[in-house]
Amino acid sequence: MQKKSDKITKLLDKYRQTKRIQKGLLKLSELAGSVTDMACFYPNLQQIIRQYFPTDNLYIQLFTEPDSLNADHFYIDESICSKIDQQLSGDMVEFISGIEKPVLINHHQVSILEQDNNVSVRPFPKRHSQTQLVDVWLAAPLIMGNVSMGLVGVKGFINPDNSARSNLEMIHFIALHIASAIVRNRASEQLKVYSKDLEDIIFDRTKRLQRSNFNLRKQVEERRKSELKLFYEAHHDPLTKLPNRSMFSDRLEHSIKHLKRHPNHRFAVLFIDLDRFKIINDTLGHHVGDKLLVQIADRIAQCIRGNDILARLGGDEFVILLDSISSNDDAEEIATRIIEAIALPFTIEQQQLYSSASIGISICDQQYNSASEILRDADAAMYQAKSIGNGRLMFFDKSMREQLLANLNLERELRTAIKEQQFALHFQKITELHEEKAIGFEALLRWQHPQRGLLSPADFLELAEETSLILDIEDWVLKTVAKQIKLWQQDSALKHAFISVNLSGKHVWQTQSVRELSTLISNNFDRPEQLIIEFNEHAFNRHPKQSLSNLELLKKSGVRLALDDYGSGISSLNYLSKYPFELIKLDRSFVRSLCSNPKNLELAKSLSQIGDNFGFRLVAEGIESQQQLDMVVQCGCEYGQGFFISKPKSIENTSKESGANNNSAINPSGNIDHCA
Ligand code: C2E
Numbered sequence: 001m002q003k004k005s006d007k008i009t010k011l012l013d014k015y016r017q018t019k020r021i022q023k024g025l026l027k028l029s030e031l032a033g034s035v036t037d038m039a040c041f042y043p044n045l046q047q048i049i050r051q052y053f054p055t056d057n058l059y060i061q062l063f064t065e066p067d068s069l070n071a072d073h074f075y076i077d078e079s080i081c082s083k084i085d086q087q088l089s090g091d092m093v094e095f096i097s098g099i100e101k102p103v104l105i106n107h108h109q110v111s112i113l114e115q116d117n118n119v120s121v122r123p124f125p126k127r128h129s130q131t132q133l134v135d136v137w138l139a140a141p142l143i144m145g146n147v148s149m150g151l152v153g154v155k156g157f158i159n160p161d162n163s164a165r166s167n168l169e170m171i172h173f174i175a176l177h178i179a180s181a182i183v184r185n186r187a188s189e190q191l192k193v194y195s196k197d198l199e200d201i202i203f204d205r206t207k208r209l210q211r212s213n214f215n216l217r218k219q220v221e222e223r224r225k226s227e228l229k230l231f232y233e234a235h236h237d238p239l240t241k242l243p244n245r246s247m248f249s250d251r252l253e254h255s256i257k258h259l260k261r262h263p264n265h266r267f268a269v270l271f272i273d274l275d276r277f278k279i280i281n282d283t284l285g286h287h288v289g290d291k292l293l294v295q296i297a298d299r300i301a302q303c304i305r306g307n308d309i310l311a312r313l314g315g316d317e318f319v320i321l322l323d324s325i326s327s328n329d330d331a332e333e334i335a336t337r338i339i340e341a342i343a344l345p346f347t348i349e350q351q352q353l354y355s356s357a358s359i360g361i362s363i364c365d366q367q368y369n370s371a372s373e374i375l376r377d378a379d380a381a382m383y384q385a386k387s388i389g390n391g392r393l394m395f396f397d398k399s400m401r402e403q404l405l406a407n408l409n410l411e412r413e414l415r416t417a418i419k420e421q422q423f424a425l426h427f428q429k430i431t432e433l434h435e436e437k438a439i440g441f442e443a444l445l446r447w448q449h450p451q452r453g454l455l456s457p458a459d460f461l462e463l464a465e466e467t468s469l470i471l472d473i474e475d476w477v478l479k480t481v482a483k484q485i486k487l488w489q490q491d492s493a494l495k496h497a498f499i500s501v502n503l504s505g506k507h508v509w510q511t512q513s514v515r516e517l518s519t520l521i522s523n524n525f526d527r528p529e530q531l532i533i534e535f536n537e538h539a540f541n542r543h544p545k546q547s548l549s550n551l552e553l554l555k556k557s558g559v560r561l562a563l564d565d566y567g568s569g570i571s572s573l574n575y576l577s578k579y580p581f582e583l584i585k586l587d588r589s590f591v592r593s594l595c596s597n598p599k600n601l602e603l604a605k606s607l608s609q610i611g612d613n614f615g616f617r618l619v620a621e622g623i624e625s626q627q628q629l630d631m632v633v634q635c636g637c638e639y640g641q642g643f644f645i646s647k648p649k650s651i652e653n654t655s656k657e658s659g660a661n662n663n664s665a666i667n668p669s670g671n672i673d674h675c676a
């Protein structure tokens with residue numbers, strides 16, 4: 001009975017032990033499956049071994065990477081702490097690991113768990129005489145990926161009651177789980193390293209990307225800024241910062257389109273041109289001119305409304321687009337305001353300057369198709385405004401356009417006339433008044449127009465001046481006169497006769513022009529003293545200083561100089577005293593006034609006396625009657641011309657009248673030496 005109950009108790013113990021071991025194995029497999037950190041794994045493993053298996057002595061050693069972390073040389077011993085290869089001799093460790101199978105080693109024999117789970121037994125290998133084995137050892141290789149990477153060993157049996165086979169299977173099982181835990185851990189460590197590397201790479205790349213993004217954004221921003229700057233510069237005037245012609249035209253085109261869709265909408269363009277701005281620029285310098293332009297731009301800007309556009313076309317020209325007006329009065333009111341604002345004095349560099357503006361206004365209707373048409377018409381109106389005086393405004397009307405077209409046509413015809421030499425000269429006799437003797441002739445320009453017949457200077461001179469075509473025409477005049485003088489030189493009576501020509505002031509504005517004129521004279525006139533050149537005071541008003549020095553230069557070519565139309569304009573005494581004129585021609589209007597205006601009579605007398613002192617002679621122009629002739633003689637005028645004496649005639653009629661022979665029939669018996 002006792003025996004039976006002992007047996008039952010034994011069985012029960014065995015059952016409990018087996019159950020504990022099974023639980024241990026389960027725990028072990030759980031631990032191996034969940035391992036994330038070997039530093040925790042080994043102590044936990046030790047716990048499980050201690051708790052569930054009847055052994056305390058678990059040793060683990062990894063062969064590879066002997067110098068790596070201590071964790072790989074994990075060993076547990078309740079009494080002594082030593083490595084597995086310090087517990088077992090080196091040749092034993094080599095032997096066990098060489099077998100690469102779970103082994104149970106005691107003093108006499110080695111039991112090996114074969115691949116087919118059978119247990120083979122061989123004698124204890126005694127390689128060296130010293131090799132002693134104090135304890136029984138259970139060991140198994142840690143196989144990782146078919147390679148034995150280490151050993152797990154237990155000193156003593158895991159279960160001394162079990163058969164060798166059960167213990168071998170047990171250690172095999174434990175080894176498998178430890179190996180798999182190590183593999184998993186290594187993989188996860190590797191993964192960590194990889195992901196760390198990956199993170200580093202990503203971090204690095206992200207940083208570089210951010211940097212290049214930043215640079216890119218900076219470049220884009222800089223590009224955007226420089227594009228904006230370029231756009232701004234392309235559309236604005238650098239001096240006043242106002243929109244320029246290009247931008248203004250764009251806006252105007254836009255308004256024209258809007259007008260096509262909304263016929264009731266009305267807008268206007270104001271064309272502003274400063275009067276006499278060039279004088280300020282030329283006399284005070286460009287930097288003063290620039291400052292004045294900036295101040296003027298500011299004043300104009302004060303006169304317009306928020307949605308109007310003010311632009312500078314260039315030079316002294318400004319334009320305004322009055323976006324929306326209810327009537328012409330609106331435009332007129334703003335233009336008047338601008339004229340008044342510009343008329344107020346300006347202070348620039350401590351000096352007061354005055355300016356004025358002429359304004360042309362074009363009211364825009366649906367007839368306009370382009371910005372340039374509107375600008376053209378506003379410009380034409382401004383031009384008209386200027387012609388009636390400074391500081392005026394004028395609305396454009398169709399007659400201006402007609403005038404504009406007529407001028408264009410006339411310009412074209414003038415160019416043809418120059419090419420085809422459609423010009424002629426008429427000559428008006430100039431006589432010595434006391435003895436009524438001809439001393440010379442004034443050459444007066446005529447245009448033999450193919451359709452319109454013979455035209456006087458009044459019909460084309462203004463446009464010829466404006467377009468500078470006058471310079472080409474006068475080139476022809478001078479050469480023709482030179483030929484005429486040459487012809488007369490063959491006639492003993494006319495040898496000394498002079499011819500007087502009227503030249504545009506453009507010849508004396510620039511030294512270069514005077515040089516060209518002098519060259520032309522010296523190339524064509526053998527005796528330049530027979531040429532008299534007449535300028536009226538308008539020629540010098542613009543550039544008085546420059547003109548004076550240029551006149552002196554011209555005088556060196558040997559010609560004589562006359563001041564034309566004296567008494568019709570400002571008639572400054574300066575011209576009489578400082579300028580190298582030998583003849584002063586009293587204007588027709590002044591001559592006519594002598595009969596009715598005793599003051600002018602006295603003035604003329606004084607002029608004659610001044611002439612004696614300064615060395616000029618007077619020529620009375622436009623003598624139309626005996627009375628006028630008497631008057632000018634009374635004043636002391638030596639020479640004269642006029643319808644009363646002789647009307648201008650073609651060269652043929654001049655010849656006929658004078659009864660001269662050959663080509664030049666003029667017989668001026670007068671003493672040419674008066675002027676010589
Ligand atoms: P001007 O130099 O004062 O020439 C005299 C003008 O008065 C001429 O007019 C002449 O025909 C006119 N005339 C002469 N005597 C009398 C008179 O008793 N009564 C009246 N009412 N008129 C008289 P024309 O030929 O029509 O020339 C007009 C102006 O054209 C000239 O005035 C001159 O300034 C300018 N001119 C003529 N030829 C040329 C030229 O080749 N070049 C330039 N730049 N101007 C010229």
Ligand code: CA
Nearest residue numbers: 442502534564
């Ligand atoms: Ca003249």
Ligand code: CA
Nearest residue numbers: 564565585621
């Ligand atoms: Ca004259």
